[in-house]
Amino acid sequence: MSEAICPCCNSEMGAQGDVVEGRMHYCGSCRGILASDRWLNTNMRQTNLRNVRKSVFDGQAAGYRCPTCHGEMVKGPVTTTQGGSIEVDGCLKCGSLWFDNREIEPFIPDIREKASLPDDSNPILPVISGGMSVAKAMISDLFGAVGSLAGRNEEDSEE
Known part of the structure; x- marks a missing residue:
């Protein structure tokens, strides 16, 4: 499995998750x-x-x-539950969505509710504002990932 490269800053992106529950790739440089x-x-x-x-x-x-x-990406304005508008990109081939730095924040209440997390938790904040080690641990804990980024072999999963 090849490494994902950030479309904004060309940095190598980290990944968390598994085949069953899906994967989230995140950029430690620009926080996308x-x-x-x-x-x-x-x-x-x-x-x-x-x-x-x-x-x-x-x-x-x-x-x-x-x-x-490597499918074609498209973009469109998305109205948030707070009434604001952000531009989100999506892949026509695989259906993934790209959120620039902090664009996922309006969706955190929805993610928190679906994951049955306490109201004061912020499941994505470490990814967008903290260090990589905090992000790895938080995503692993909150979304039931199989292992942390540091201890997981790429060949252990297929996408």
């Missing part, structure tokens, strides 16, 4: 997050995810390829 279709299905309410996908996939070409499958 690529969430796989399966990860999104596992961690977001379907009604919200459907609205996000419709907005993104009815959008226009994003001008780059998916970091994991």
Whole structure:
């Protein structure tokens, strides 16, 4: 399995998750997050995810390829539950969504609710504001990943 390269800063992205619950790739440099279709299905309410996908996939070409499958990326404006609007990118081939630094924050309440996390928890904050070691531990704990990034062999899983 080849390493995913961040579409914003060209840094190697870390990954967490597994084949069953999906994978989340994250950039330790610019804090962007690529969430796989399966990860999104596992961690977001379907009604919200459907609205996000419709907005993104009815959008226009994003001008780059998916970091994991090299499919064409498109982008579209997504209205958040707080009434704001952000631009989210999505892959036409694999269905992954790309969130630039902090763009996933409006969806944290949905992710927290689906994962049955306490209201004061922030499941993504370590990824977007903390160090890589904190991010690895937090994602591993919160989303039931098989192992931490540091201890997981790439050939142990297939996507």
